Amino acid sequence: MSSPATLPPALLDSLRRAGRVVVLTGAGISAESGVPTFRQAQTGLWAQYDPQELATPAAFRRQPQLVWDWYAWRRELVAGVAPNPGHFALASMEAYVPTFTLITQNVDSLHQRAGSRHVIELHGNIARVKCSREERVVETWPATEERPPRCPDCGAFLRPDVVWFGEALPAAVLHAASEAARLADIFLTIGTSGLVQPAASLPRLAAGNGAVTVEINIEDTPLSPRMDYTLRGPSGVILPMLVERAWPD
Numbered sequence: 001m002s003s004p005a006t007l008p009p010a011l012l013d014s015l016r017r018a019g020r021v022v023v024l025t026g027a028g029i030s031a032e033s034g035v036p037t038f039r040q041a042q043t044g045l046w047a048q049y050d051p052q053e054l055a056t057p058a059a060f061r062r063q064p065q066l067v068w069d070w071y072a073w074r075r076e077l078v079a080g081v082a083p084n085p086g087h088f089a090l091a092s093m094e095a096y097v098p099t100f101t102l103i104t105q106n107v108d109s110l111h112q113r114a115g116s117r118h119v120i121e122l123h124g125n126i127a128r129v130k131c132s133r134e135e136r137v138v139e140t141w142p143a144t145e146e147r148p149p150r151c152p153d154c155g156a157f158l159r160p161d162v163v164w165f166g167e168a169l170p171a172a173v174l175h176a177a178s179e180a181a182r183l184a185d186i187f188l189t190i191g192t193s194g195l196v197q198p199a200a201s202l203p204r205l206a207a208g209n210g211a212v213t214v215e216i217n218i219e220d221t222p223l224s225p226r227m228d229y230t231l232r233g234p235s236g237v238i239l240p241m242l243v244e245r246a247w248p249d
């Protein structure tokens with residue numbers, strides 16, 4: 001295990017030489033921006049609800065208004081925060097690496113807002129809305145008091161365009177992420193608990209195909225024992241240091 005002060009020279013060297021760097025991020029990278037992770041207790045109005053119970057198709061069927069309102073609250077929360085130094089460091093890493101792929105489980109657009117250009121969003125984006133029946137993204141709908149509003153084409157409820165627990169990831173998105181992992185020279189896993197599949201299998205896929213694996217997290221995860229390097233600490237501190245030391249000019 002390494003602390004930020006002792007970033008392994010061999011890792012810095014591997015980063016500098018890598019043709020293909022792939023990064024998988026989770027809620028931990030946005031925590032320092034003030035976006036609560038899914039597995040953190042919620043505060044205020046929503047404290048009594050478990051996010052893992054709200055983010056499911058069954059919850060939406062049972063209590064569509066509650067789920068819609070929770071996402072409206074999260075959307076507002078995300079719109080009111082800013083990318084942190086971890087997001088910015090990844091955006092600058094993209095400029096140094098010949099082929100750089102950023103795969104995120106986050107739905108908050110903070111990578112894009114920090115300047116990352118090639119982002120694979122595994123779990124969708126909270127800013128988008130889709131029809132719950134036809135799955136098509138819907139941009140506008142007539143003003144209504146009804147929550148959730150309804151699809152202007154078919155009348156089904158609208159829902160956030162995110163992947164809920166128990167739902168499959170869009171096939172093309174998962175394929176792109178898996179291909180990137182397979183071809184990676186270095187695979188960095190940042191701020192994810194490694195509990196949710198299929199995202200959690202990507203580091204292993206990369207390792208199985210010869211990638212050097214790195215984890216950045218404030219604590220151990222089920223993925224930690226398999227990593228070549230584990231860097232313990234906040235991603236907002238470690239990532240800027242990593243980029244600065246790997247590419248000093």
Ligand code: APR
Pocket residue numbers: 025026027028029031032037038039040105106123163190191192193194195196216217218219221233234235236
């Ligand atoms: N820096 C680095 N890691 C951090 C930081 C930080 N500042 N703060 C928290 N972490 C780590 C935690 O230790 C934990 O391992 O981030 C991880 C967050 O874990 P989760 O809340 O489980 O988030 P994530 O892994 O992204 O969850 C995966 O499951 O909740 C669903 O669909 C949702 O995309 C999400 C998916």
